[in-house]
Amino acid sequence: MINVYDAVMNKSKKTLSTVKRTTVDYTDRTYWNGIIKMSLSKFFIFSVLQQRPMHGYEIAREVECSTQGCCSPTEGTIYPVLREFEQGGYVTVHNETVAGRGRKVYTLTDKGREAFAVAVEAWMEVATHINRQQ
Numbered sequence: 001m002i003n004v005y006d007a008v009m010n011k012s013k014k015t016l017s018t019v020k021r022t023t024v025d026y027t028d029r030t031y032w033n034g035i036i037k038m039s040l041s042k043f044f045i046f047s048v049l050q051q052r053p054m055h056g057y058e059i060a061r062e063v064e065c066s067t068q069g070c071c072s073p074t075e076g077t078i079y080p081v082l083r084e085f086e087q088g089g090y091v092t093v094h095n096e097t098v099a100g101r102g103r104k105v106y107t108l109t110d111k112g113r114e115a116f117a118v119a120v121e122a123w124m125e126v127a128t129h130i131n132r133q134q
Contacts, residue, residue: 041073042081043123046108046116049091053107056082082106090115 024031041063048054048062056078064072073081082104085091090112093104108116 049108
């Protein structure tokens with residue numbers, strides 16, 4: 001009879017031995033674009049919610065529009081961020097039905113506005129240092 005522990009351990013060893021380490025090519029612009037866009041997604045979600053309450057798809061569209069396509073969050077990016085914002089008290093959510101379809105509408109709270117103001121200050125400081133380097 002096979003010991004379950006041994007079977008699991010053997011499988012884990014095989015899995016670990018087949019994992020390949022990838023190296024990052026820091027000269028690849030797509031790497032830097034991805035890092036920057038990922039970091040800015042939260043910033044731009046706060047930014048568009050400053051305008052008015054919006055549902056998820058509308059937020060994604062507004063972020064893409066306001067950044068002229070530079071940052072275009074996907075569903076896989078936007079909804080986890082919105083849940084995080086809701087859990088942290090940065091947005092409130094209410095359900096509404098439009099044309100028979102339910103959707104969640106997100107509204108920035110005072111805490112969310114404060115967080116965005118802090119984010120703007122931080123990004124301005126970083127931008128100032130980047131501009132000095134050029």
